Amino acid sequence: EIVLTQSPATLSLSPGERATLSCRASQSVSSYLAWYQQKPGQAPRLLIYDASKRATGIPARFSGSGSGTDFTLTISSLEPEDFAVYYCQQRRNWPLTFGGGTKVEIK
Amino acid sequence: EVRLVESGGGLVKPGGSLRLSCAASGLTFTNAWMSWVRQAPGKGLEWVGRIKSKTEGGTTDYAAPAKGRFTISRDDSKNTLYLQMNSLKTEDTAVYYCTTDYIVSGYFDLWGRGTLVTVSS
Numbered sequence: 001e002i003v004l005t006q007s008p009a010t011l012s013l014s015p016g017e018r019a020t021l022s023c024r025a026s027q028s029v030s031s032y033l034a035w036y037q038q039k040p041g042q043a044p045r046l047l048i049y050d051a052s053k054r055a056t057g058i059p060a061r062f063s064g065s066g067s068g069t070d071f072t073l074t075i076s077s078l079e080p081e082d083f084a085v086y087y088c089q090q091r092r093n094w095p096l097t098f099g100g101g102t103k104v105e106i107k
Numbered sequence: 108e109v110r111l112v113e114s115g116g117g118l119v120k121p122g123g124s125l126r127l128s129c130a131a132s133g134l135t136f137t138n139a140w141m142s143w144v145r146q147a148p149g150k151g152l153e154w155v156g157r158i159k160s161k162t163e164g165g166t167t168d169y170a171a172p173a174k175g176r177f178t179i180s181r182d183d184s185k186n187t188l189y190l191q192m193n194s195l196k197t198e199d200t201a202v203y204y205c206t207t208d209y210i211v212s213g214y215f216d217l218w219g220r221g222t223l224v225t226v227s228s
Binding site for chain 2: 001032034036038042043044045046049055056087089091094095096097098099100101
């Protein structure tokens with residue numbers, strides 16, 4: 001099973017600041033990695049797939065990069081609605097696995 | 108409107124059984140590979156298992172915690188996905204989401220709102 005480790009666990013930032021979230025895989029997942037956003041009481045929402053492609057309707061301030069074992073989700077300038085928990089997920093191997101999440105909170 | 112709507116959650120005692128349903132609308136359900144993902148209270152996301160479309164064999168795969176206890180099935184005539192859960196443990200307490208790769212192949216871009224399963228004596 002591929003283990004995904006996300007860091008940091010919590011990121012405290014102010015609106016307008018840049019957020020950089022990390023996801024590291026225990027073995028290569030090539031570019032088969034996605035990022036999801038989840039707000040309290042809601043289902044996750046797909047933001048980024050194949051490491052760097054934005055899903056439909058996702059603002060350009062969200063970007064993804066990386067391949068192999070190291071990936072980054074960047075939010076260029078935080079909007080109030082971006083404060084949430086973010087998860088990475090790999091589809092390179094079964095079972096599909098998710099990272100433990102990074103909470104982006106208001107400082 | 109494209110929707111997934113889960114139902115069937117509730118309170119069950121350890122060792123008991125429960126069947127969850129997920130009603131799909133607005134998509135070609137027969138072609139969809141469907142998955143269940145769960146989230147324990149205050150915890151992260153955990154993939155439970157998936158079922159392929161019948162045209163691609165209708166086979167299932169499960170995460171280790173679900174193997175041997177959970178069974179995923181589908182009724183394409185009713186556009187409905189099921190999760191039969193047996194021998195439930197307290198650690199199975201979670202919100203269970205139904206999800207699929209509706210537009211983006213291989214990733215979960217369509218989710219239901221989830222149904223809460225509580226396993227407690």
